[in-house]
Amino acid sequence: MLTLSQVVIRDRTNDTSCVARDGFCPDWIRDHIGDYMSPLLRHLELTVASVVAGFAIAFALALLAHRRRWLTGPITGVTGVMYTIPSLALFAILLPITGFGFVTGVVALTSYNLLVIFRNIMAGLDNVPEAAKDAASGMGMTDRQRLWRVELPLAIPEIVAGVRVATTTTVGLAALAFVAGAGGLGQKIIEAQNFKSNIVTASVLCILLAAVLDLLILFGERTALPWRRATSS
Amino acid sequence: MRHRSILSVLSTVAVVTTLAACGSDDNDSASTSTPAAAGTTASTASTSAAPAADPKLIVNNPENGSTPQLTIGSKNFTEQFILGEIYAQALQAAGYKVKKQLNLGSEQIAYKALKGGQVDAYPEYVGTALTNFFKVKSEDVPKEPEAAFTDAKTEFAKAKVTALPLTPFTDSNGFAMSQASWKKAGSPKTISELAPKFNTLTLSGSPECRSRLDCKLGIEESYGAKFKKYLPVDLSKRHEVLSNGQADVSVVFTTDGAIAANKEVLLEDDKKFLPPYNVSFLVRDSSLQAAGPDFEKVIDQVQEGLTTPVMQELNSRVDLDKQKPEAVAKAYLTESGYIK
């Protein structure tokens, strides 16, 4: 005998609920906010990995350019080109090289950070007052000691400003990492493109993530540089 | 200065959220399943009690656990996600080791992944297979599902892929209009009646639809008329374009719940240029052999309940109620008695 299915079927012809109309529904958001946690974590991972990698590379480049001034132009030029390339295009260009996934996302996002951080480290070092450098040399420090004990610490505010800009920018850009198969909040956005609650929730989480990271970096700078508490940015 | 910029960010966030909330309407709590109202298609439970439900229950066979892990894939829209989940969860209940790789992309990508061994199985529509993979012209495709299936099965066998028997439901591409556009076009019942007006209308479909014989290409060839404008949008927007008035005709799926919910008009394909669209679960020959006889048995078992009204209901739960495909698949399996 034919056993009929027992799936319950609902009449939706007059369904005017908020969710059915793809609207902005605080109740739905409250119930489903947990679904956004994993993409949020992935978004955070993408950002942190890219900023750390970008900083490491930019710092190395800056030390090089500090020693050999003529390198500043070429480095700025190359990182500038990488910065200009639209992110969607860069993800697509990297796909044949690094494939789909987290790595492609990080590589692309890292390349966007290089110019900003590099420029700020260079500017920070350039702005160290001559008096401080003279005093250091006068105290008998070698060039290297002067760099690490005097110039870099004095350049920290400028460097941190660059890292802050890089971080907030990367959070915004990482929303496109889904093109490279790297996940993140952008993936969540396109999964329900019409659902306004979804778009708003993911975007607000993005902005909040940027704000929190920005605050954390600021807090880190404050703790590391107690003598600068009196001055403003 | 620093405090101010942080404050500014936070306050802007607060303002944005409040503005968006002000733009919202009264909200209802998440919809729960209620018994079907009178007059709609409702399935009634079988008269037998618990003992007769047992033959439907999927039996967990420990032997299946020692077969190689199965990767189940699916294409990139709601119905495919649900099907992929149903098959994957059913196989898991039968004791197989299952990995899911849903959301592969369009059929070209999915078929490539299947042939390449990235996935072991995924559900495909028999009509799509014939026109897109085997380049059969729309007019040459058999309109009877079983006949079309036989053709497809033979072709798939050449590629060392087994096409398992068809699902009861068919999900065809449909051409829908909003009530307003439909009345404005003279309330045509069939596509032929609308064809003379094609050159005044905007058609909307997925990006792939532009080049498909079972979509824009096919309808223009079969009915001998071209549309004024084509608006390619993501699949998820196929009903929104109608309710927004962006498009006069939109390519929808006949199992979409939104058709009934939005009171859209589905035009009849009187020239029958659309092939049948029952689903066949495609499996690599090697994977099927390694999995043993239970694989096909479980798939046959769990497909039986997938009639067109049921598929519409499941799609609605994801698209309209915004539930997750995984949860909807599980609900289907439990409500139908396949798993506890």
Next chain:
Amino acid sequence: MTSGLAIASVFSDFSDGLDFLFHQRESVAGGVQVGGSENLPLLWKHLEVVGLSMLFAILIAVPLGLFLGHTRRGSFLASSISNVGRSVPAIALVLFFSSYLGLELKNLVFAMTLLAIPPIFTNTYVGVRQVDEDVVDAASGMGLSGVQVVRKVELPLALPLVFGGIRTSVVNVIATATLGPFAGVLTLGDPIINASVYGEAGRIGTAILVAGLAVVAEILFALLQRAVTPAALRPPRRGLRDRLASPRLARVADSPT
């Protein structure tokens, strides 16, 4: 040995991509032609979107920046717009407006104008604010009205930074216009997003084209920026690289897309 193969395959992927830009071929599923001259409508649409958004953004942001900068108000607004603007995902903006307003060109332009405004506004504002107060005092001392001061003194001095902001915005907008397909507008982003129609070659080829477009725009506007810098403020003659790297031509509000 395998790395040699990998490099060769990457190279062939890129040459396929370049070939896509110059020669037509059938789409992945067949039925329509893509590539080659078929890309031109995408390019024109892309440029149209960029042009319209920049036009509206400049018409809104520059007067606003001039007014607030001259009257020395709104520094809070300037900094917060810049901060928040950087972290808002462009795709959310495009989808949000197209879902509320519809899938038409004008709605995409609306979203992109909003995205283009912050760098131009912030740079104009800062450019006007940083004009030496003594110069402004001297000018009004000479009998110039407020509007004349803006027109004859503050604007010319702020112009380099204003153009710096425009330069940043143009590159941003060219990048965001690639998201057009999400709003139903077929720009150069279509082959990148919908590679299932255009193929892998289409995706890479168009990505190269878009990247090239952005770099050309950057160089063009950098030269323009230099052209509007009053001669007295220009840095001493150096090589082209150094000119482009000059801190004077630096942009105040930077946010790539």
